[in-house]
Amino acid sequence: DAKTTQPTSMDCAEGRAANLPCNHSTISGNEYVYWYRQIHSQGPQYIIHGLKNNETNEMASLIITEDRKSSTLILPHATLRDTAVYYCIVGQGGKLIFGQGTELSVKP
Amino acid sequence: SQTIHQWPATLVQPVGSPLSLECTVEGTSNPNLYWYRQAAGRGLQLLFYSVGIGQISSEVPQNLSASRPQDRQFILSSKKLLLSDSGFYLCAWSGTVSGNTIYFGEGSWLTVV
Numbered sequence: 001d002a003k004t005t006q007p008t009s010m011d012c013a014e015g016r017a018a019n020l021p022c023n024h025s026t027i028s029g030n031e032y033v034y035w036y037r038q039i040h041s042q043g044p045q046y047i048i049h050g051l052k053n054n055e056t057n058e059m060a061s062l063i064i065t066e067d068r069k070s071s072t073l074i075l076p077h078a079t080l081r082d083t084a085v086y087y088c089i090v091g092q093g094g095k096l097i098f099g100q101g102t103e104l105s106v107k108p
Numbered sequence: 109s110q111t112i113h114q115w116p117a118t119l120v121q122p123v124g125s126p127l128s129l130e131c132t133v134e135g136t137s138n139p140n141l142y143w144y145r146q147a148a149g150r151g152l153q154l155l156f157y158s159v160g161i162g163q164i165s166s167e168v169p170q171n172l173s174a175s176r177p178q179d180r181q182f183i184l185s186s187k188k189l190l191l192s193d194s195g196f197y198l199c200a201w202s203g204t205v206s207g208n209t210i211y212f213g214e215g216s217w218l219t220v221v
Binding site for chain 2: 045088094095099
């Protein structure tokens with residue numbers, strides 16, 4: 001079973017920030033938080049991952065709470081092309097267990 | 109840079125026929141390799157993973173098998189397909205060069221009729 005909980009779906013207005021939450025209350029000390037997204041009929045695309053500190057790359061920012069029991073993926077300026085299913089996964093690389101993810105719809 | 113390719117991209121096979129999906133990784137050596145399946149409207153399920161040539165671990169009981177004849181080649185097979193084998197199959201790799209982050213191929217759509 002997946003070790004994360006995410007909302008089933010979210011909407012976001014184009015140009016606004018999209019904040020996708022994830023709960024992972026049973027995360028262990030050496031497990032990372034990974035985010036992937038999947039556009040229909042394509043393979044999942046890696047977005048970002050982190051252990052304790054907040055992370056930022058050209059695609060997104062990852063905010064991890066101090067107790068590491070939850071995190072938020074932030075897409076700073078969502079575009080229509082960001083419409084996808086977003087998966088939050090905890091693990092140590094290697095085998096990752098995907099849950100159902102959050103279906104993000106970016107609307108004009 | 110590292111690339112992963114899998115083929116064929118789509119196929120339609122009759123029930124009881126064999127299956128062979130192939131996946132290759134370029135630009136790295138000794139990767140960990142994975143096969144995932146995604147049924148329509150559902151999440152990804154890990155089927156097999158491999159840490160080296162000839163080393164295959166099965167995650168779920170099923171009608172499929174996997175083989176790794178070469179370091180960067182991973183094959184998913186079945187002797188006799190079932191209707192329930194239909195789905196989207198994804199090959200993936202990870203390794204020290206990727207910081208153990210998993211990267212996925214383009215996927216293969218299998219429809220068993």
